[in-house]
């Protein structure tokens with residue numbers, strides 16, 4: 001009887017302890033995979049590197065570490081030899097597959113939550129194999145505590161999208177934080193990137209193999225924009241392949257601060273470590289304004305980082321900004337979708353070209369999606385095709401920029417800010433305000449009181465969540481092989 005009480009008491013204490021939220025130390029690994037001669041050799045070499053990174057992280061008392069999408073295999077299109085069966089989350093700490101066992105052992109040995117992505121296979125009762133792109137999470141006892149199958153696959157013909165209603169995509173840590181997870185291209189979709197927040201999630205672990213495209217889909221712009229717009233901490237681990245324009249990882253605070261980020265023009269893996277502040281449980285109805293601050297500005301040279309572009313200028317509506325007026329308020333509309341810009345710029349050079357643009361329609365950067373775009377872009381010349389390029393001349397000092405748009409509200413409306421300077425960094429001290437008033441949704445993105453130079457893109461991208469049928473998307477994706485980012 002006494003021992004039962006004791007057991008109950010200790011059980012209660014453990015339960016309570018689980019709900020005390022604390023700041024925690026996180027690591028994300030930007031990782032360049034080793035390519036072996038055979039699949040199993042490739043994966044084993046990369047597991048050895050993962051274990052090494054876990055050991056290194058432990059020296060800094062890291063509690064959770066995130067590895068990128070395709071980190072164990074490299075970007076492979078044929079999962080044969082790479083994909084393995086993965087059990088569902090449970091109490092077991094022994095695994096049939098020795099890859100899982102090695103990774104679980106590393107989590108236990110270094111007492112760390114380990115988040116990683118790998119190719120999963122599942123055989124049905126007709127011995128037919130289905131492949132998934134899957135994130136898994138081991139806790140520090142080696143238990144599998146989460147499993148998530150990527151929903152919005154991108155140019156991955158052998159991969160079956162995960163189901164819309166997954167219930168193993170969140171986990172609660174012993175430091176009291178409820179994490180959610182999704183993968184790469186998922187970040188641009190309401191489901192799962194916004195819908196997962198309805199599960200009391202305050203922090204996101206995000207393996208990605210993001211192929212950056214100027215000017216609207218650059219890695220750090222999208223990552224920092226997600227944390228800013230959704231008011232969550234984001235731990236983003238990207239694959240590293242600068243010749244393909246893949247790279248850019250970071251640890252982003254829910255209040256808009258960037259604790260750490262990395263984008264390099266030279267090939268290489270990088271372990272990033274930061275203390276993450278815990279935030280109040282996310283309130284899905286309130287997502288208002290807050291500041292944004294870059295805490296780490298140690299950016300190496302980017303000359304070799306391939307600057308890919310997805311920019312269909314003939315589809316967009318443009319207006320040139322006349323900055324000789326210093327304060328400019330102007331509007332540009334496309335198919336009744338309007339973007340209003342208010343700009344305060346000093347010391348502008350009349351020979352430089354800045355355009356504001358609006359677009360509502362379909363883009364093919366990956367799946368075909370319905371988007372809305374508002375952006376101020378710096379251009380290399382009067383040719384609008386040169387807008388939002390890295391070598392755009394942009395010496396104007398912008399005191400403030402506000403971009404605002406309103407539309408009838410609808411389900412699964414989803415918006416992210418875009419901000420990028422010529423160093424491919426996000427712009428600091430910005431504010432994102434998404435308000436719904438009756439039937440109208442208003443998005444306002446701005447910054448003030450800080451002179452910003454070298455801005456090449458500042459705006460808003462919205463995804464209405466409409467996607468076409470999977471088969472059609474596959475065909476389309478194959479047609480646009482050039483535009484892949486995973």
Ligand SMILES: *[C@@H]1O[C@H](CO)[C@@H](O)[C@H](O)[C@H]1NC(C)=O
Pocket residue numbers: 038040041
């Ligand atoms: C891995 O592949 C090699 C051949 O490349 C083979 O000799 C070895 O047995 C394989 N290991 C396992 C565990 O399957």
Ligand SMILES: *[C@@H]1O[C@H](CO)[C@@H](O)[C@H](O)[C@H]1NC(C)=O
Pocket residue numbers: 035036037073074075076
């Ligand atoms: C890895 O190397 C093999 C041959 O050694 C090559 O066929 C394959 O494309 C490479 N994979 C990646 C992801 O580079």
Ligand SMILES: *[C@@H]1O[C@H](CO)[C@@H](O)[C@H](O)[C@H]1NC(C)=O
Pocket residue numbers: 092093094095096
């Ligand atoms: C745990 O996993 C091992 C290996 O997959 C399996 O043999 C064992 O039956 C499992 N135990 C339980 C209790 O599920």
Ligand SMILES: *[C@@H]1O[C@H](CO)[C@@H](O)[C@H](O)[C@H]1NC(C)=O
Pocket residue numbers: 127
């Ligand atoms: C299932 O298919 C695999 C090859 O994909 C084959 O090796 C195996 O024998 C099959 N199993 C059954 C029960 O048919």
Ligand SMILES: *[C@@H]1O[C@H](CO)[C@@H](O)[C@H](O)[C@H]1NC(C)=O
Pocket residue numbers: 126128129
């Ligand atoms: C295996 O699955 C695919 C896709 O669902 C299906 O087209 C095919 O007919 C299945 N094959 C068998 C043998 O069940």
Ligand SMILES: *[C@@H]1O[C@H](CO)[C@@H](O)[C@H](O)[C@H]1NC(C)=O
Pocket residue numbers: 283284285286
């Ligand atoms: C969420 O925030 C809104 C607006 O601030 C507030 O009205 C609502 O009560 C909050 N809900 C919860 C569950 O805290």
Ligand SMILES: *[C@@H]1O[C@H](CO)[C@@H](O)[C@H](O)[C@H]1NC(C)=O
Pocket residue numbers: 288289433434435442444
């Ligand atoms: C967000 O914008 C709305 C509408 O313009 C405004 O009423 C509200 O105060 C703003 N929120 C914050 C926190 O500034």
Ligand SMILES: *[C@@H]1O[C@H](CO)[C@@H](O)[C@H](O)[C@H]1NC(C)=O
Pocket residue numbers: 253255256257277290291292293
């Ligand atoms: C966000 O939080 C960090 C860490 O607590 C703090 O240093 C920073 O000043 C905060 N930034 C803003 C904009 O509130």
Ligand SMILES: *[C@@H]1O[C@H](CO)[C@@H](O)[C@H](O)[C@H]1NC(C)=O
Pocket residue numbers: 322323324325
């Ligand atoms: C830009 O504005 C200045 C000052 O109002 C005006 O003199 C100039 O003609 C304008 N330039 C263009 C191209 O509209």
Ligand SMILES: *[C@@H]1O[C@H](CO)[C@@H](O)[C@H](O)[C@H]1NC(C)=O
Pocket residue numbers: 327344345346399
């Ligand atoms: C524009 O910026 C200048 C320089 O900082 C400032 O003096 C002025 O008040 C600003 N104008 C407006 C309308 O914000």
Ligand SMILES: *[C@@H]1O[C@H](CO)[C@@H](O)[C@H](O)[C@H]1NC(C)=O
Pocket residue numbers: 349350351352393
């Ligand atoms: C304006 O830009 C042109 C072309 O880049 C340059 O030649 C000129 O010196 C610049 N003028 C000023 C005042 O900076």
